Amino acid sequence: MRQMSVFSLLAASASLATCAHAAHIELEDSTVVAREQRDATAPSIAEKRAEFARIPGGAGIVDADTYKTGRASSPQDALGHATGVYIQSRSGAEESRLSIRGSGLQRTFHQRGILLMQDGAPLNLADGSGDFQSIEPIALDHIEVMRGANAWRYGAANLGGAINFVTPTGKSAPKAQLRTEAGSFDYRRVFGAVAQEFGDWDAYLSVSDYAQDGFRDHARQDNQRYFANIGGRINERLATRFYISHVETDSEIPGSLTKAQLRRNPEQAASSTVTGDNKRDFTLNRFGNITTLQLDGGHSLELSSFYSEKSLWHPIFQVLEVDSEDIGVRLTHKWHNAEGWRWSAGVEALQGRNQTKNYVNVSGRRGNLVDRQLQTARSLNAFSELEVPLAEDWALIGGLTWLHSERDIDDKLKSSFNFAGLPSGFRDDSFTKSYSARIGRIGLRHELAEGVQLFGNLSQSFEPPTFSELTGGAIVTENDAQKATMLEAGMRISRGHLDLDLAVYRSEVRDELLGYTNPLNPTQVITTNADRTVHQGIELGAAWQLGNLLLRGQYLLNDFRFDDDPAYGNNRIAGVPSQFLKGELLWQQDGWYVGPTLEWVPVHYAADHAESLYAEAYAIWGMKGGYRSREGLGFFVEGRNLADKTYIATTGVVANANGQDAALFMPGDGRSLYVGLEWKL
Numbered sequence: 277m278r279q280m281s282v283f284s285l286l287a288a289s290a291s292l293a294t295c296a297h298a299a300h301i302e303l304e305d306s307t308v309v310a311r312e313q314r315d316a317t318a319p320s321i322a323e324k325r326a327e328f329a330r331i332p333g334g335a336g337i338v339d340a341d342t343y344k345t346g347r348a349s350s351p352q353d354a355l356g357h358a359t360g361v362y363i364q365s366r367s368g369a370e371e372s373r374l375s376i377r378g379s380g381l382q383r384t385f386h387q388r389g390i391l392l393m394q395d396g397a398p399l400n401l402a403d404g405s406g407d408f409q410s411i412e413p414i415a416l417d418h419i420e421v422m423r424g425a426n427a428w429r430y431g432a433a434n435l436g437g438a439i440n441f442v443t444p445t446g447k448s449a450p451k452a453q454l455r456t457e458a459g460s461f462d463y464r465r466v467f468g469a470v471a472q473e474f475g476d477w478d479a480y481l482s483v484s485d486y487a488q489d490g491f492r493d494h495a496r497q498d499n500q501r502y503f504a505n506i507g508g509r510i511n512e513r514l515a516t517r518f519y520i521s522h523v524e525t526d527s528e529i530p531g532s533l534t535k536a537q538l539r540r541n542p543e544q545a546a547s548s549t550v551t552g553d554n555k556r557d558f559t560l561n562r563f564g565n566i567t568t569l570q571l572d573g574g575h576s577l578e579l580s581s582f583y584s585e586k587s588l589w590h591p592i593f594q595v596l597e598v599d600s601e602d603i604g605v606r607l608t609h610k611w612h613n614a615e616g617w618r619w620s621a622g623v624e625a626l627q628g629r630n631q632t633k634n635y636v637n638v639s640g641r642r643g644n645l646v647d648r649q650l651q652t653a654r655s656l657n658a659f660s661e662l663e664v665p666l667a668e669d670w671a672l673i674g675g676l677t678w679l680h681s682e683r684d685i686d687d688k689l690k691s692s693f694n695f696a697g698l699p700s701g702f703r704d705d706s707f708t709k710s711y712s713a714r715i716g717r718i719g720l721r722h723e724l725a726e727g728v729q730l731f732g733n734l735s736q737s738f739e740p741p742t743f744s745e746l747t748g749g750a751i752v753t754e755n756d757a758q759k760a761t762m763l764e765a766g767m768r769i770s771r772g773h774l775d776l777d778l779a780v781y782r783s784e785v786r787d788e789l790l791g792y793t794n795p796l797n798p799t800q801v802i803t804t805n806a807d808r809t810v811h812q813g814i815e816l817g818a819a820w821q822l823g824n825l826l827l828r829g830q831y832l833l834n835d836f837r838f839d840d841d842p843a844y845g846n847n848r849i850a851g852v853p854s855q856f857l858k859g860e861l862l863w864q865q866d867g868w869y870v871g872p873t874l875e876w877v878p879v880h881y882a883a884d885h886a887e888s889l890y891a892e893a894y895a896i897w898g899m900k901g902g903y904r905s906r907e908g909l910g911f912f913v914e915g916r917n918l919a920d921k922t923y924i925a926t927t928g929v930v931a932n933a934n935g936q937d938a939a940l941f942m943p944g945d946g947r948s949l950y951v952g953l954e955w956k957l
């Protein structure tokens with residue numbers, strides 16, 4: 277039996293060998309493609325650009341690498357070339373004046389009118405006010421800028437839109453990164469980050485330390501920021517990502533100068549800010565999560581939630597001590613099909629609570645308690661948007677939003693005090709106000725040619741006042757919500773070596789929230805509703821690569837004015853220049869770059885609504901150069917305002933200066949030089 281088995285095996289082997297020798301079998305060429313599954317909690321820049329190309333209005337992406345070629349310190353450094361964004365640093369500080377399409381025109385403190393977000397969750401307090409010190413420009417992957425009603429997808433319904441600061445993930449960031457910057461006015465910054473992948477999961481951690489004495493006296497800043505996120509796919513359908521932030525920031529406030537003081541010595545601080553030791557110091561802890569669920573049939577769900585706590589110490593006209601807690605959640609349902617139909621709808625709930633205490637300012641220390649309030653803000657928004665393909669290369673987009681907000685102030689002291697802390701009578705400033713609206717949007721998009729798109733939309737906006745507008749320090753006002761209807765048209769080009777973003781818009785605004793400085797107390801702002809105003813303008817941003825030369829920048833034409841106002845007629849609304857241009861021309865090759873930079877305000881502009889006091893036009897220029905690569909060492913050298921021009925960077929606003937010089941002007945930095953060294957793995 278054993279012998280037969282051996283013979284059988286030998287025969288079988290011989291047969292197989294004969295077949296293999298007799299017939300040469302050829303297999304067809306084939307390619308095996310391994311496709312990495314996308315991270316739905318953190319879309320890439322390319323994915324975001326494709327998504328934003330579907331918006332029938334002004335929206336764009338800022339790649340963080342574009343501004344890391346020079347000093348990357350303030351929001352102005354990061355957003356200076358972003359189409360449609362007017363942003364000016366207050367005396368070189370991170371506290372900046374930000375406006376899109378005329379939003380928050382007079383706010384040289386705590387921005388309003390624009391939803392600031394980090395990784396899709398609000399940085400703003402629940403009442404709509406926000407700060408910039410919690411942003412670390414180096415610790416960003418990209419920035420989403422959605423102007424006006426084009427921020428609909430995030431439930432934003434304000435005049436200015438939304439800006440979303442997006443941090444890297446463990447998959448998109450270098451494994452390790454070190455960067456240090458130093459320069460004029462004792463500026464110094466140290467930044468470090470690590471990133472790691474764990475199969476379907478990844479993690480990112482960054483730490484930064486920053487300080488500067490500032491161009492002006494009493495302008496020192498010092499802060500530390502820590503950011504971390506961890507996330508990935510739980511299964512083929514479900515993904516989640518957690519975010520943690522901790523910020524400690526201290527900023528001295530140099531205040532505003534008269535034009536005479538500024539011309540005589542732009543480095544000086546306002547005397548009142550020195551004697552009152554004016555500061556803005558806060559600590560922020562923030563936790564967030566984004567979870568996505570992919571369903572069958574092109575459906576998906578996204579849940580975004582956050583919690584933040586903030587402690588503010590703010591000696592100004594009084595010593596303001598504010599402890600804030602904010603919590604929010606947004607659930608969005610999305611759907612699309614192969615025919616080009618797209619649908620998104622969501623609901624968002626926010627609640628914030630501020631425990632405020634105001635004291636007499638005694639050289640920057642607490643004096644007598646003059647006010648104590650519990651401020652509560654709540655909002656509930658429901659939003660939806662539908663995209664319908666009309667014909668080849670045409671699409672119609674329509675949206676509806678319902679908003680409800682509440683502002684509640686519980687006056688715990690129920691007494692009135694003057695600035696010296698002396699009682700001046702009984703007063704209860706408690707009140708509760710609610711604001712509701714239903715607003716709509718309709719837009720049209722046309723792909724004119726490959727890489728050329730035309731768009732237009734008609735949109736409404738609705739903006740309740742923040743607590744700053746309702747309390748105004750010691751002045752209580754009864755302000756209504758701001759409403760507007762905006763018509764917008766424009767085009768986008770992304771073709772060959774040219775990227776262009778052009779938008780023309782006109783907004784008719786009712787009850788615009790306009791703030792101006794109290795002439796009796798320059799550190800205090802009074803806010804009122806203007807009956808009718810008009811905001812219109814042109815936004816142009818472009819990047820053109822011509823051989824080794826790259827030209828990029830933005831131009832703004834702003835025409836913001838009253839509409840038959842009883843006091844101001846058709847005057848321009850004060851505070852922002854009617855024209856603004858910022859750009860750079862860089863020669864680039866193999867990671868090396870060098871070239872000039874320019875910022876130009878070609879016209880003077882009013883600092884009061886009566887148009888009797890003006891800030892002058894200016895032009896400043898600089899140079900920068902360096903080397904950047906995906907890995908290894910890089911460096912930059914940047915000079916700013918190399919002509920050492922004394923100029924007004926931004927202004928405060930009064931109703932009527934009567935042609936008299938007033939302490940409203942904030943000088944820009946003088947000549948400065950910055951250097952940086954970066955290493956990436």
